[in-house]
Amino acid sequence: MAEEKNSIVNYALVKFHIGFSMLYLIIVMLGGLLYALQFIGLYPFPNIEFLSPGRIRMLHTNGAVYGFIINGFMAGLYWAVPRMTGYRVWNEKYVGWFLAIALQVAVLATAGGLLLGFAQAIEWGETPIFIDPAIVAWLFVALGQFIVPIYKYAKDKPLYAANWYITAGLIWIIMVYIMGNYVPQFFIPGVAGAAVTGTWIHDAVGLYVTPIGWGLMYYFVPILLKKPIWSHSLSLLGFWGLAFFYPLQGVHHYLWSPIPMYAQYAAVLSTVVLELAVITVIVNFLMTLRGNAEAMRTSIPVRWMFVGTINYAITCLQCAFHVLLTTQKVIHFTDWVVGHAHLIMYGTFGFWIMGFFSYLWPKMKKAEAYSRSLDEWAFWLVVLGQATMWVDLISAGLMQGFNWWGLSPFIDSVNFSIPFWAVRAVSGLAMAAGVILFTYNMYMTGRKQPVSSLRAQTTGGAA
Amino acid sequence: MNKIPTAEKFATIALFVGIVFFAFGTFWQAVAPYLSLKDIPVKSMEKIAEDIPAEFYMLASDYPEEFKKYLGEPGKASFIAALETGKKVYIAEACWHCHSQYVRPVSKEEERYGKVSYPSEYANAMQLPQLLGTRRVGPDLIRESGVHSNDWHIAHFQNPPSVTPGSVMPSYGWLFDKDGRPNKKGLSLVAYMQWLGSWAKPPVYELSQR
Numbered sequence: 001m002a003e004e005k006n007s008i009v010n011y012a013l014v015k016f017h018i019g020f021s022m023l024y025l026i027i028v029m030l031g032g033l034l035y036a037l038q039f040i041g042l043y044p045f046p047n048i049e050f051l052s053p054g055r056i057r058m059l060h061t062n063g064a065v066y067g068f069i070i071n072g073f074m075a076g077l078y079w080a081v082p083r084m085t086g087y088r089v090w091n092e093k094y095v096g097w098f099l100a101i102a103l104q105v106a107v108l109a110t111a112g113g114l115l116l117g118f119a120q121a122i123e124w125g126e127t128p129i130f131i132d133p134a135i136v137a138w139l140f141v142a143l144g145q146f147i148v149p150i151y152k153y154a155k156d157k158p159l160y161a162a163n164w165y166i167t168a169g170l171i172w173i174i175m176v177y178i179m180g181n182y183v184p185q186f187f188i189p190g191v192a193g194a195a196v197t198g199t200w201i202h203d204a205v206g207l208y209v210t211p212i213g214w215g216l217m218y219y220f221v222p223i224l225l226k227k228p229i230w231s232h233s234l235s236l237l238g239f240w241g242l243a244f245f246y247p248l249q250g251v252h253h254y255l256w257s258p259i260p261m262y263a264q265y266a267a268v269l270s271t272v273v274l275e276l277a278v279i280t281v282i283v284n285f286l287m288t289l290r291g292n293a294e295a296m297r298t299s300i301p302v303r304w305m306f307v308g309t310i311n312y313a314i315t316c317l318q319c320a321f322h323v324l325l326t327t328q329k330v331i332h333f334t335d336w337v338v339g340h341a342h343l344i345m346y347g348t349f350g351f352w353i354m355g356f357f358s359y360l361w362p363k364m365k366k367a368e369a370y371s372r373s374l375d376e377w378a379f380w381l382v383v384l385g386q387a388t389m390w391v392d393l394i395s396a397g398l399m400q401g402f403n404w405w406g407l408s409p410f411i412d413s414v415n416f417s418i419p420f421w422a423v424r425a426v427s428g429l430a431m432a433a434g435v436i437l438f439t440y441n442m443y444m445t446g447r448k449q450p451v452s453s454l455r456a457q458t459t460g461g462a463a
Numbered sequence: 464m465n466k467i468p469t470a471e472k473f474a475t476i477a478l479f480v481g482i483v484f485f486a487f488g489t490f491w492q493a494v495a496p497y498l499s500l501k502d503i504p505v506k507s508m509e510k511i512a513e514d515i516p517a518e519f520y521m522l523a524s525d526y527p528e529e530f531k532k533y534l535g536e537p538g539k540a541s542f543i544a545a546l547e548t549g550k551k552v553y554i555a556e557a558c559w560h561c562h563s564q565y566v567r568p569v570s571k572e573e574e575r576y577g578k579v580s581y582p583s584e585y586a587n588a589m590q591l592p593q594l595l596g597t598r599r600v601g602p603d604l605i606r607e608s609g610v611h612s613n614d615w616h617i618a619h620f621q622n623p624p625s626v627t628p629g630s631v632m633p634s635y636g637w638l639f640d641k642d643g644r645p646n647k648k649g650l651s652l653v654a655y656m657q658w659l660g661s662w663a664k665p666p667v668y669e670l671s672q673r
Contacts, residue, residue: 041631046633047633054560118555150473154473155473179489189586190591191500192493192496198492249488258585263496328569333597337597337598404599405570405571407571411628
């Protein structure tokens with residue numbers, strides 16, 4: 001335990017956030033599974049107001065972002081920021097635990113509010129209106145918590161790119177959240193409001209999840225592989241590309257809508273160009289991995305990171321393709337987009353989070369993972385489930401889009417989708433099962449007696 | 464130690480990237496569309512209620528007891544109340560996650576749904592927040608007014624497959640009282656459906672030619 005006491009990382013906070021992150025992940029996956037059952041006529045709670053599928057859907061998406069991803073990022077930041085900068089975070093005892101508990105209260109209040117029918121009609125921001133101010137306040141405090149060590153370090157030394165991403169993400173999300181949740185709700189109606197909403201939908205992903213996710217990836221991958229990142233310049237190039245092009249593409253969620261076309265053209269163009277910034281991340285990851293490919297077999301965390309990165313490459317190439325106005329004619333409004341969203345939010349950022357969880361947890365518990373075979377089962381169930389769901393949903397999307405274009409009765413597109421939706425439910429079941437195994441494995445690892453002799457092996461994580 | 468390039472300094476990153484780039488992107492994507500569209504007058508609820516669709520009066524005669532009990536006399540006041548409640552239900556039940564509210568000028572949507580959407584039809588208090596939507600599990604609703612009868616909507620909310628065989632839409636039993644008659648939420652949601660697109664209906668003669 002001496003290591004824990006001397007560490008500048010507060011282990012208890014990291015463990016707390018990891019625990020809640022996994023708890024919410026299980027809940028939202030079961031929520032997604034429930035919602036999927038509605039589409040194949042097997043919904044187990046029909047006609048119950050507070051378990052209506054529409055409300056469960058909002059629970060699924062909001063729980064994934066606010067419960068799973070933000071908790072996961074908090075755990076990663078509490079670990080990575082002090083270690084990168086050499087300074088403790090602003091304040092652990094009060095601010096740290098206040099943030100930790102307030103986040104869970106906000107998530108549970110959001111879940112309750114959605115099920116009781118207080119949703120706000122802003123996609124990805126359905127948190128009831130009365131919770132929004134609390135979240136803004138929370139984001140300000142969270143910015144302070146991590147900006148303090150980064151600022152102390154930055155006073156006289158150049159920052160590692162991961163810290164750039166983290167700093168920018170923590171600042172952006174505050175502005176984005178205020179803009180997205182208040183402006184279309186109270187001030188700007190209709191089409192211009194849709195432009196603002198689109199900017200929020202995209203920026204929540206692009207200016208919070210993406211930079212923090214990239215930052216943590218840039219920290220954990222070199223640590224896992226025990227070698228420096230391949231190219232520092234490339235990571236900076238990616239950063240400037242992200243910063244410049246990402247805020248420009250909100251309207252691509254409403255293409256061919258009555259929003260002025262210059263905004264739509266800017267959104268399409270910047271989305272295509274952004275892929276160059278994304279490629280920097282992918283190239284940097286793969287080139288860092290080069291020569292250490294063996295780690296993918298031996299190290300579960302590296303493997304999660306790798307599959308996440310490959311999914312990232314796929315999803316971003318897909319994005320550059322389907323954002324084109326021509327492609328939009330077919331795939332907009334269809335399940336294609338749903339498949340895309342799952343691949344980016346879960347297949348990439350979710351996998352990266354699970355990757356560094358499976359590294360941090362045994363390391364903090366000073367024990368080897370409880371069961372290697374459970375880890376393998378979890379990995380393959382989740383990865384294959386995710387891949388199946390993606391292929392299934394983009395195929396369904398093409399079918400639906402062409403059905404509509406071909407002017408066949410609308411109900412045809414529903415009837416023909418049933419087999420696709422059945423496959424989606426099965427693949428979702430596989431993913432949920434994988435995540436439950438993953439969490440059970442973590443739980444059992446935590447219960448193991450710390451074995452100090454194993455410390456040498458687990459410190460590297462790639463044992 | 465002091466040789467950090469300006470571009471890599473903390474203040475540059477935090478302020479320039481964090482705020483200037485963000486402001487630039489937000490200008491293109493949010494402020495400029497707002498400026499382009501700001502001259503379209505925004506209709507208040509009062510103004511919206513100047514054009515009450517015929518279906519609303521039909522609703523009052525289709526369900527006279529319930530209408531009187533929950534909404535009162537058909538007219539401006541009851542229409543505003545019905546629209547506001549209907550929109551609340553539409554948001555709370557996440558209808559907007561499976562039904563969009565705009566017709567695109569592509570993919571023969573004009574033939575399927577009707578007139579292509581235009582900015583001024585969204586400049587009103589009912590689109591605060593906007594409900595354009597991003598997914599169509601079910602059909603678009605911005606031209607819904609008059610497409611189906613009030614009874615059809617009532618039956619549909621009670622049990623969607625009864626009027627649309629194969630529908631995957633869930634039942635909404637809590638929009639009805641114990642006898643299966645619509646309550647305030649049910650009536651209001653129907654009124655909202657019948658309002659959507661009531662301003663863009665083709666003339667009756669054209670309708671008869673279809």
